[in-house]
Amino acid sequence: MTLPVFGPSYNAVEALEILQIAAAADTFVPLNTPTGQSSLLDPTLSASGAPFDQSTEQDIPSIFYQRWPGDWQAAGGGQWGNWIVDTRLGNQALLAGLASQTEIPTYCLAFRGTMDFLNAIEDFAALPVTALPILDGLQTVIPAAIWNLLSADVQALLNTITLPKSYVDPANTVLAQNAKVHLGFRLALEAMDYLLAELPIEDTTFGKLIVPIDRNSLSGRIRSILLNLGGGKTEINLYVTGHSLGAGMAALAAAWLATQPFPGYTINVKCYSFAQPKPGNDYFSYATNILFQQKNFGFYTLLNSLDTVPQVPLTIQTSGDLNYWQGIEAIATAAEQSSPTAQAIIGKVFDVIASLNLPYNLNYMHAGTPIILNGTPVTTASPETAADIYTFPMNGAETVGYPAYLVNQGSGNGFVPIGQWTNGVTQSAITMNSTASVLWQHMPWTYEQLIVLSPAYQLLAGEAAAS
Known part of the structure; x- marks a missing residue:
C-alpha cells in the first residue's frame, strides 16, 4: 500500500513502513553479520531493493524478506558514512530519504535499539534529570544519595559532561522546570554530537577513508540536509523512529527537534516509537504533547500489550509528585470523618505514602499518543495454531531454530503471507537462545505482525483492495 501524505494523523500503513526502517537500524551491526559478509548497508543500491545481500538477509530475520521499504534511500546519497551516525557508546542512527520527494522533502531518522553492554547500561541508568540544558556537569542533576556512591574518578568524569539540548519549550x-527525562537515553542521544566514533568509508578505489567527526554528528548530518535543500527551500518533513532503546532516544529526539533547534529552517516532526520504555516523567509527557499539538505534529507510541520493556522504568509516585497534595489531604480528611473504618484504611494508605522517601522522582510515563497492539500469548496447542506465532517457546532447549517464516523468502515479492506465519522450525543453522525467546513479544518482527493484524491496518488494506 502507498505511503500516505505526511501529516499529524496516525496511519497503520505508514507505521508499518517506518517500523521497517527502525528494524533496519536495529540490524546495522557487525555482530549480526555472517563471516565474510559486509556489515554495511549499501546506500548505492536501488531504492526498490534491500540494502542487504541475500545471505545477510537470511541471518537477520524479519517477516519481510526485503525489510528495507521501497522508495527510501540513503539521505543525501553517496557513501554510507554520509548517513550513519555512530558513537563510542555503541549507539547508532541512520538517516534515510524518500527517493520520490514531494514538494517538501521527506526524511526518516531511525535510532538503533540495545545491542551491546554499553547500551544496556544506558537502559538501566534510569535517573530522571532535567529536560533543560545541563551545562555545569552531572553533579548538579544527580541526587546526592546516588552521587556519593560513585568513585572520585567517575564523579570527575561525569562532571566533564555537558548536555546542551533542550527537550521542552x-x-x-x-x-x-518540572520536566525530567531518562538520563541514560539522554546520554545516548547527546553522545551523537559529543562522543562520536570515526566512521570508515569503504571505497574500492582509495581504500578506507575516515569521515571527520564534525560531519558525522547527528546535528551535523541534519544541518547538512538542510543546507543542501537547494531551490530556496527551508522546510523538511522528518519521521523520527526507533525500537526499544531506540524508541526512548526517538522520543527525546522528536521533542528536541520539535523545539526547532536549527534557526532559519522548519522541521515538521512525526514520531513513531515502537516498544518505547518510558522516557521521562509526567511533566515531560505533558510538555511534549502540548508542543506537538501547538505545532500540529504527530507523535505515536506503539505498544504490544504483552511486551515487558514498555513497562520500565518502574513508576513510583509520592506525594511530592502531585501538583496540589493539599487537595488530596482535604478529600481524605472528609472521608475519614465518615466512619472509623474509613479513618483506619486511609490512615494506613497515608502511612505507606509517607514511607516512600525516594532519593529522586520515579514518576515515569510514556510520551506520545499510545497505540495499543493486542498481543497474543503462546499456547501449548497441538498442532500449533496461528495463536502460537507471537511467543516462541524454548521447550527446554538452550537454542532452537528461528521459525521458518522469519528466514524463508516467502512469496518472492518481499512479503510473507499471513498463511505462512507458523512456528514451523527451519532446518537451517540459524538459531536463537533463551534471551531472544523470552523477549519474543518485544521483537520488531512481532510488532510488524501485530500492526498488520490490527483493525486499523486491516481497514486500510480492505479499502485498498476494493479500490
Missing part, C-alpha cells in the same frame, strides 16, 4: 515555564 522553555516558554512553557512550569512544565519546562
Whole structure:
C-alpha cells in the first residue's frame, strides 16, 4: 500500500513502513553479520531493493524478506558514512530519504535499539534529570544519595559532561522546570554530537577513508540536509523512529527537534516509537504533547500489550509528585470523618505514602499518543495454531531454530503471507537462545505482525483492495 501524505494523523500503513526502517537500524551491526559478509548497508543500491545481500538477509530475520521499504534511500546519497551516525557508546542512527520527494522533502531518522553492554547500561541508568540544558556537569542533576556512591574518578568524569539540548519549550515555564527525562537515553542521544566514533568509508578505489567527526554528528548530518535543500527551500518533513532503546532516544529526539533547534529552517516532526520504555516523567509527557499539538505534529507510541520493556522504568509516585497534595489531604480528611473504618484504611494508605522517601522522582510515563497492539500469548496447542506465532517457546532447549517464516523468502515479492506465519522450525543453522525467546513479544518482527493484524491496518488494506 502507498505511503500516505505526511501529516499529524496516525496511519497503520505508514507505521508499518517506518517500523521497517527502525528494524533496519536495529540490524546495522557487525555482530549480526555472517563471516565474510559486509556489515554495511549499501546506500548505492536501488531504492526498490534491500540494502542487504541475500545471505545477510537470511541471518537477520524479519517477516519481510526485503525489510528495507521501497522508495527510501540513503539521505543525501553517496557513501554510507554520509548517513550513519555512530558513537563510542555503541549507539547508532541512520538517516534515510524518500527517493520520490514531494514538494517538501521527506526524511526518516531511525535510532538503533540495545545491542551491546554499553547500551544496556544506558537502559538501566534510569535517573530522571532535567529536560533543560545541563551545562555545569552531572553533579548538579544527580541526587546526592546516588552521587556519593560513585568513585572520585567517575564523579570527575561525569562532571566533564555537558548536555546542551533542550527537550521542552522553555516558554512553557512550569512544565519546562518540572520536566525530567531518562538520563541514560539522554546520554545516548547527546553522545551523537559529543562522543562520536570515526566512521570508515569503504571505497574500492582509495581504500578506507575516515569521515571527520564534525560531519558525522547527528546535528551535523541534519544541518547538512538542510543546507543542501537547494531551490530556496527551508522546510523538511522528518519521521523520527526507533525500537526499544531506540524508541526512548526517538522520543527525546522528536521533542528536541520539535523545539526547532536549527534557526532559519522548519522541521515538521512525526514520531513513531515502537516498544518505547518510558522516557521521562509526567511533566515531560505533558510538555511534549502540548508542543506537538501547538505545532500540529504527530507523535505515536506503539505498544504490544504483552511486551515487558514498555513497562520500565518502574513508576513510583509520592506525594511530592502531585501538583496540589493539599487537595488530596482535604478529600481524605472528609472521608475519614465518615466512619472509623474509613479513618483506619486511609490512615494506613497515608502511612505507606509517607514511607516512600525516594532519593529522586520515579514518576515515569510514556510520551506520545499510545497505540495499543493486542498481543497474543503462546499456547501449548497441538498442532500449533496461528495463536502460537507471537511467543516462541524454548521447550527446554538452550537454542532452537528461528521459525521458518522469519528466514524463508516467502512469496518472492518481499512479503510473507499471513498463511505462512507458523512456528514451523527451519532446518537451517540459524538459531536463537533463551534471551531472544523470552523477549519474543518485544521483537520488531512481532510488532510488524501485530500492526498488520490490527483493525486499523486491516481497514486500510480492505479499502485498498476494493479500490
